[in-house]
Amino acid sequence: MTDRSTVNDRLTPDPVVIENHRVLGVVPGIPPGGERKELEREEAVMVWPHLLVRHAVASLVVVGLVVLLAVLFNAPLREIANPNLTPNPEKAPWYFAALQELLAHFHPQVAGVLVPTGIIVGLAALPYIDRNPHLLPRYRKVAVATFTIFLVVWIVLTLIGFMFRGPNWGWVWPWQEWYGEL
Amino acid sequence: MSLREQLKELHPMQRFRESAIGRSIWRVPDPKTPRDAAAKHWASFFMHIYPVKMRKEEIGFRYSWYLGISSLVLFLVLVATGVILMFFYVPSPQSAYLDIQRIQTDLPFGQFLRNAHRWAAHLMVFVVAAHMARVFYRGAYKPPKEFNWVVGVVLLVLTLLLSFTGYLLPWDQLAYWAITVGAAMAGFVPFLGDISKKLLLGGPEVGATTLLRFYVLHVAVLPLLLALVVTIHLWRWRKDSMLSPARTEDDLPIEEFVPVKEES
Numbered sequence A: 001m002t003d004r005s006t007v008n009d010r011l012t013p014d015p016v017v018i019e020n021h022r023v024l025g026v027v028p029g030i031p032p033g034g035e036r037k038e039l040e041r042e043e044a045v046m047v048w049p050h051l052l053v054r055h056a057v058a059s060l061v062v063v064g065l066v067v068l069l070a071v072l073f074n075a076p077l078r079e080i081a082n083p084n085l086t087p088n089p090e091k092a093p094w095y096f097a098a099l100q101e102l103l104a105h106f107h108p109q110v111a112g113v114l115v116p117t118g119i120i121v122g123l124a125a126l127p128y129i130d131r132n133p134h135l136l137p138r139y140r141k142v143a144v145a146t147f148t149i150f151l152v153v154w155i156v157l158t159l160i161g162f163m164f165r166g167p168n169w170g171w172v173w174p175w176q177e178w179y180g181e182l
Numbered sequence B: 001m002s003l004r005e006q007l008k009e010l011h012p013m014q015r016f017r018e019s020a021i022g023r024s025i026w027r028v029p030d031p032k033t034p035r036d037a038a039a040k041h042w043a044s045f046f047m048h049i050y051p052v053k054m055r056k057e058e059i060g061f062r063y064s065w066y067l068g069i070s071s072l073v074l075f076l077v078l079v080a081t082g083v084i085l086m087f088f089y090v091p092s093p094q095s096a097y098l099d100i101q102r103i104q105t106d107l108p109f110g111q112f113l114r115n116a117h118r119w120a121a122h123l124m125v126f127v128v129a130a131h132m133a134r135v136f137y138r139g140a141y142k143p144p145k146e147f148n149w150v151v152g153v154v155l156l157v158l159t160l161l162l163s164f165t166g167y168l169l170p171w172d173q174l175a176y177w178a179i180t181v182g183a184a185m186a187g188f189v190p191f192l193g194d195i196s197k198k199l200l201l202g203g204p205e206v207g208a209t210t211l212l213r214f215y216v217l218h219v220a221v222l223p224l225l226l227a228l229v230v231t232i233h234l235w236r237w238r239k240d241s242m243l244s245p246a247r248t249e250d251d252l253p254i255e256e257f258v259p260v261k262e263e264s
């Protein structure tokens, strides 16, 4: 038993008198800074256990998913690298498939430099461009529409580059010929 | 004292906590009051990463879909599996490919280890991107969280670079030509194209120097950078967590966010 529990019993609220400090008085009225709306108390919950338990569950799910994938599917390993034997098609990793698809249509300095730089700079600048204070999507139609269009275009380009491109970057149907590599 | 509390006192874990050794580890006794519970956060390294309290709606699945924490877990899985792979892999064109083959065939659980590392890496790229999208639709980049979004963009770039540098290491046809295509983009940078490509590859084309460069970036430089930036990201998340202003009925902040010095 520690002496703590006798001082701070669970039933008594946190003491107003803290070591070496005394409350001299409570003044009624509005504070000089004006009425300040405090956050509602019930709104906040302790992170332990409420969030930590949820994070623990999420972590287990993620680890479980990785284990499952690793048991079910083997990582690919092709023949040893051969600088003299260029495969057809030559494919970048899937997360660059959208860029590679753009390269097939635009000047390399546009598709390979301007677009990726623009995306990264644009993303980083987003919170400073979008100064709309609303959080709910229905009050943020422009931002939501812009981002969604970008996202959809990017996903479609990624899928095209990953699944729908074959030899000489020609169009293929993935259910007929498969050239995607992970 | 209630029966429940008396039983708790008897629990071996509880008695260990109250012992001299237990106290030296946990630094504070088992919390009995809300104040103790908060103190526990400051007293523990791992708990300290987290805020003490959060808004109820922000801890549910619907708010974050737990994609941020999932990104972090994937990174930790990648570090754990990657460190073991490092013991059996030498980054040179003579040995890299054979080492991967040996890991798969001779090392107990080697194939599983390589699979886990590879799938976790693909998943991480996907989950980090999804986390960004979730944060966007929640509007969670608005004051005071603007800068943490920028930190997040840096994390996205680092994640892509980590995945890309790792892709070369098996030194098979897939790896070699994917990097050749990817690195070609570096050559398109105006004026600095040749230089940036040479810097990245260590020569006119992918070769032994490239493999060594990508390896060092992949196992040392980029993971350390990512760990550092993730730390900043989480720290900012904790600092900002309760600071966003409460909202009115029609979804407007009750007061404009003014950065203030925090009293802890």
Ligand code: HEM
Pocket: B064, B066, B067, B068, B069, B070, B071, B072, B075, B128, B129, B131, B132, B135, B140, B141, B145, B148, B149, B150, B151, B152, B153, B155, B156, B159, B230, B233, B234, B237, B241
């Ligand atoms: C390695 C990559 C990343 C990791 C490990 C990571 C981790 C986390 C974690 C653990 C949180 C706490 C809340 C949650 O679980 O969602 C969080 C929040 C946040 N992340 Fe990330 N993140 C990463 C990348 C990004 C990216 C790419 C962005 C955006 C461009 C971003 C922006 C944010 C923002 C703004 C918050 C605060 C959200 C809020 O308070 O509701 N993060 N991150």
